[in-house]
Amino acid sequence: MTELSFTDVHALQILDSRGYPTLRVTLTSKDGTIATASAPSGASTGAHEAVELRDGGQAYSGRGVSKAVDGINAEIRQLLLSQSWSAQRGVDEALCDLDGTAEKSRLGANTVVAVSMASARAFAAHSRHPLHAWIAHTLGKAERLPVPHFNVLNGGAHAANPLAFQEFMIAPTGAPTLAEGIRWGSEIYHALSAKLRRKGLSTGLGDEGGYAPEISRPEEALDLITAAIVDAGYTLGLEGVSIALDPAANYFYHDGTYVFNGRSFTPTQMTGYYQKLITDYPIRSLEDPLAEDDPHGWPELTAALGQRVQVVGDDLFVTNPDRVREGISTGAANAVLIKPNQIGTVTETLDTLSVADRGGFAAMVSHRSGETEDTFVADLAVGAGCGQLKSGAPARGERVAKYNRLLEIADASPTMPYGLVLTEGGRTRDA
Numbered sequence: 001m002t003e004l005s006f007t008d009v010h011a012l013q014i015l016d017s018r019g020y021p022t023l024r025v026t027l028t029s030k031d032g033t034i035a036t037a038s039a040p041s042g043a044s045t046g047a048h049e050a051v052e053l054r055d056g057g058q059a060y061s062g063r064g065v066s067k068a069v070d071g072i073n074a075e076i077r078q079l080l081l082s083q084s085w086s087a088q089r090g091v092d093e094a095l096c097d098l099d100g101t102a103e104k105s106r107l108g109a110n111t112v113v114a115v116s117m118a119s120a121r122a123f124a125a126h127s128r129h130p131l132h133a134w135i136a137h138t139l140g141k142a143e144r145l146p147v148p149h150f151n152v153l154n155g156g157a158h159a160a161n162p163l164a165f166q167e168f169m170i171a172p173t174g175a176p177t178l179a180e181g182i183r184w185g186s187e188i189y190h191a192l193s194a195k196l197r198r199k200g201l202s203t204g205l206g207d208e209g210g211y212a213p214e215i216s217r218p219e220e221a222l223d224l225i226t227a228a229i230v231d232a233g234y235t236l237g238l239e240g241v242s243i244a245l246d247p248a249a250n251y252f253y254h255d256g257t258y259v260f261n262g263r264s265f266t267p268t269q270m271t272g273y274y275q276k277l278i279t280d281y282p283i284r285s286l287e288d289p290l291a292e293d294d295p296h297g298w299p300e301l302t303a304a305l306g307q308r309v310q311v312v313g314d315d316l317f318v319t320n321p322d323r324v325r326e327g328i329s330t331g332a333a334n335a336v337l338i339k340p341n342q343i344g345t346v347t348e349t350l351d352t353l354s355v356a357d358r359g360g361f362a363a364m365v366s367h368r369s370g371e372t373e374d375t376f377v378a379d380l381a382v383g384a385g386c387g388q389l390k391s392g393a394p395a396r397g398e399r400v401a402k403y404n405r406l407l408e409i410a411d412a413s414p415t416m417p418y419g420l421v422l423t424e425g426g427r428t429r430d431a
């Protein structure tokens with residue numbers, strides 16, 4: 001393949017799904033392709049994530065990104081136009097060098113990730129492959145349509161209700177095809193709305209499009225969701241519809257104790273609490289069940305529950321290959337959440353996927369709570385072959401953009417397999 005030459009680089013400030021400023025970049029190549037990408041933004045961020053650049057020097061999403069946009073239109077433009085490029089890794093390494101900080105704070109992770117994703121699209125187009133196929137080829141993996149994990153009930157930092165747990169997801173693990181799975185998800189989402197209305201509960205939405213009723217106990221949320229699954233005519237469990245939780249436990253962890261619903265739990269008691277939840281409900285995945293600063297709790301929880309459920313590190317690993325490597329050696333979890341903007345470049349994201357794969361960890365690709373219409377993560381999930389994507393509710397444009405992109409890929413590739421990749425014990429694994 002000939003080298004890729006960029007002829008123009010241009011960024012502008014746009015809005016994200018929460019109505020906060022973010023940025024979009026467009027790269028024009030000599031071969032005539034135009035590649036764009038937009039930066040998403042998290043609300044419940046891990047302490048070790050790469051850092052966004054916002055005007056006024058504060059990490060508050062309400063601030064503008066004009067400095068970040070200027071950085072792309074000046075410094076980064078100059079860098080990308082200064083030579084031709086043989087591979088994505090070269091572009092990403094040059095971006096990291098230009099930034100010069102460990103956490104990408106000078107140019108900003110929002111800047112770097114948008115340029116990196118747009119560049120990956122340019123390389124894919126240059127090689128005449130769809131983005132997902134280019135990713136699979138770069139990783140040496142077989143493509144697979146992921147099980148969509150629909151976040152149908154929101155709490156924590158994503159909603160104004162008193163529910164401490166952040167995300168309650170339904171996963172059509174037993175659906176025969178992606179299209180069927182997406183239909184199941186939408187039917188259950190609407191059954192849940194009807195159920196909430198019958199109970200006089202609000203159907204107002206949280207940041208990811210899930211309902212945010214005024215409830216506080218996780219069990220209440222799980223009772224509503226399992227009832228909605230049954231109301232919609234589906235069975236509970238891996239052969240039907242399973243549940244995945246993201247408690248995002250950082251947000252209710254204070255001085256070594258987990259506090260919610262007027263009760264306090266030690267890390268060991270939290271493991272006992274989750275044990276009961278996974279016994280009582282068809283839960284297959286627990287993301288951030290404990291806080292990022294609870295190094296002893298994680299291995300203990302994974303040893304106790306890891307044969308029965310997927311234990312996913314999000315804030316714990318922040319898509320960082322070194323942190324995942326450490327987690328593999330300590331047995332802190334058995335899976336990693338993958339969000340490109342947590343680490344900053346596509347190459348580092350793919351490196352994290354490879355580290356996880358070699359260490360026997362599963363992976364789930366994820367959107368952020370502040371999103372745009374960019375669908376990069378849909379292609380990433382397919383190309384990684386990891387079998388799982390979470391992109392919020394089956395409603396709201398920025399969330400369904402990803403699910404609709406999956407449907408488009410499925411339509412163009414009728415023989416591509418769909419579903420989780422499971423070990424004999426029923427745990428998720430990479431393909």
Ligand SMILES: O=C(O)[C@@H](CO)OP(=O)(O)O
Nearest residue numbers: 042043044045367368369
């Ligand atoms: O915690 C999470 O997994 C994410 C996405 O759902 O939320 P945020 O983007 O706010 O970090």
Ligand SMILES: [Mg+2]
Nearest residue numbers: 246287288314
């Ligand atoms: Mg999370």
